[in-house]
Amino acid sequence: MAIRLRHGYTNGTATDGRAVTKEYLGPDADRRRANEIAVLDAVGGILPVPPLLDRPPGAIVTGFVQGTHGQELLAAGHAREVLGICGRLARRVHAVDSALVPGLGTPKAGEVLVHGDFGPQNLLIDAERWEPAALLDWELAAFGDPLHDLAWAEWIVRFHHAESAGEVGALYDTYGWTPPWADRHAAMVRACERLLAFVRRWNPEAVAMWKDRTRRTEAFTA
Ligand SMILES: Nc1ncnc2c1ncn2[C@@H]1O[C@H](COP(=O)(O)OP(=O)(O)O)[C@@H](O)[C@H]1O
Ligand SMILES: [Mg+2]
Incomplete structure (x- = not known):
């Protein structure tokens, strides 16, 4: 079954x-x-x-991969560990040789392999060793700006796990680069606008929700 x-x-x-x-x-x-x-x-x-x-x-x-979903571990108070795993893993994703993934086309200068829906919501974790078990859901993968993956993981935490927002520095510390707030904020707003455009084409009932989420994301402060 x-x-x-x-x-x-x-x-x-x-x-x-x-x-x-x-x-x-x-x-x-x-x-x-x-x-x-x-x-x-x-x-x-x-x-x-x-x-x-x-x-x-x-x-x-x-x-089927065994592991605990990243959002369940966030909800259980393990933000620092989960975001550390996310930062290290994003670094590995963005370092993949583009020639290995010809099915995604050819990157322009400065573009890297981007997961496209990166974050704890698509991550299974081995919570005994605190290692990634599987990064799932590659359907929005593309060559693009690494900031997109980082900012989207930050958005998931700020929006769905606000009690852990104070730990978001662990994502950037382990990635090894902290983009300026203005760039992260703009990338979070752009990501919401992309989802708003997506639901307009598919699920009109979700349009009001994504408009509201976009407005609330515009109001985020560092
Ligand atoms: N290979 C897998 N092993 C274990 N769980 C999985 C696997 N693939 C997907 N899942 C579970 O199913 C959920 C939905 O899969 P996902 O590919 O993220 O689809 P969606 O695009 O609907 O988010 C994942 O968040 C994860 O909990
Ligand atoms: Mg998913």
Whole structure:
């Protein structure tokens, strides 16, 4: 029997306990599926990602990875550890040789492999060793600005785990670069605007929510 997984925000994701089937829903589903396949095919030996077992039409099947979801660990008070893992892992993602991922096209000068929906919301953690078990959900992967991944992880913490916002420095300390606040803030607002544009195409009921989130993000202070 397939059980629908928690913490899935966009697609239909279900597991039988051994494999996970992710069916792509919504706009650009084919493109998003192709992105995720391009990355999983390329980085299995380099980054902690689930094994790609099968690629039926409109879906992928990955091996089920044991681990605790990053947001559950944040909620349990482990922000420093979780954000440290995020910072170190983002550094590794952004260092991947672009030639290994031809399915994403060719990077322009200064562009790196960007996960596209980076943060504790797509991370499974081995909470005994405090190591990443799997970085999931590569459907928005692209060559782009590394700031996007960092700022989006910061947004997830500030917005959904506000009690841990004071720990966000651990993300940048472990990454090894703290972009200026104005740049991080602008990137967070841009990310909300992108999601607003996405839901306008797919889920009109969510438009008011993303307008409100964008406004509240504009009001963030350092
Ligand atoms: N290979 C996997 N092993 C274990 N859990 C997984 C796996 N793939 C996905 N999940 C779980 O399903 C959730 C949703 O998958 P994800 O790829 O993030 O889809 P969505 O685009 O809907 O967010 C993840 O946050 C995670 O909790
Ligand atoms: Mg996800």
